[in-house]
Amino acid sequence: MSGPAVPYDYDDNPQRFLAWQPAEDVHERIAERVARERLVPVLDLGCGDGRLARAMRDTSGWIGVDISTTLLALAPRPVVHADGLHLPIRRNSIAAVAALWMLYHFAEPTLVIAEAHRVLRPGGFFVACTSARDDAPELLPPANPTSFDAEDAPAIVASVFGKVEVEHWDDQLVELRDGAELYRYLIQHLADPNLADGVEVPLRLTKRGCLIWARK
Ligand SMILES: C[S@@+](CC[C@H](N)C(=O)[O-])C[C@H]1O[C@@H](n2cnc3c(N)ncnc32)[C@H](O)[C@@H]1O
Structure with missing residues (x-):
């Protein structure tokens, strides 16, 4: 069952989001598919930096x-300052829409996914990703549900697009090398930094989540 939206803090406290980034993320895989399938233009919804x-x-x-x-x-240019709920973009004009690590900021992610569907060309790709509630179990207790967790996200995307392709991950994909990196990881994940107390580093974390592809 899905829960509330994750609070938005990117203008008040951008250092929270910028505190830590994994060496490898989904972006590289998506960039590879975009290039291979010559998907132009690509709209990066909630593009961050x-x-x-x-x-x-x-x-x-x-x-x-x-x-x-x-x-x-x-961020690089060009960028558009807009709310994902109301894209100032023509219908049927975009080859791919990426909504990466951002749909949990909406109480009703289907409204944003429907906006993405509107701007996509027939045959265009939508891709989104999110974490599972039991992500990083070596460090964090199970998370409270959000509006777009890996447990529900494929069904939420399918409610707009119909068929979806899902890539799950469940592996020790991250290593926190020292106490400073552990602290930055906790900050970035909106977790209590005191959870770092007594944790041995380096620490390997099991990352769980999914990437969801859908075609209009
Ligand atoms: C966790 S960051 C992810 C950034 C980027 N997609 C990435 O993968 O690195 C979430 C992003 O969603 C953006 N965002 C949140 N609510 C939004 C909204 N209503 N409309 C557009 N973007 C939004 C935030 O400003 C932030 O840049």
Whole structure:
């Protein structure tokens, strides 16, 4: 059962989100598929500081959209300052929409997914990702449900697009090398930094989540 939206803090406290980033994330895989299938233009919804663009070899087709002016200032160009619920973009005009690590910020993610569906061309791709509630069990207790967790996300995307392709991950994908990195990881994940007390480093974390692809 899905829960509330994750609070938005990107303009008040951008250092929280910027505190830690994994060496490898989903962006590299998505950039590879976008290039292989020549998906242009790509709308990066909730682009943040532009990690997807930085993973793309050719960024000429990339367009970032975000509501945070603070993070948009750090992103490559072109960017559009807009709310994912109301995209100032023509229907049937976009080859791929990426909504990476962002749909849990909406109380009703289906409204944003429906906006993505509207702007996509017939045959265009939608891709989203999120974590599972039992992500990083070596460090964190099971998380309270959010509006877009890996447990429910494929069904939520399917409620708009119909068929979905899902790639799950459940593996020790992250190593926190020292206490400072452990602290930054906890901050970035909105967790209590006191959870670092007594934890031995380096620490390998089992990451659980999924990537969901859908075609219009
Ligand atoms: C966890 S960050 C992910 C950033 C980027 N997609 C990435 O993978 O690195 C979530 C992003 O969603 C953006 N966001 C949150 N609510 C939004 C909204 N209503 N409209 C557009 N973007 C939003 C935030 O500003 C932030 O940049």
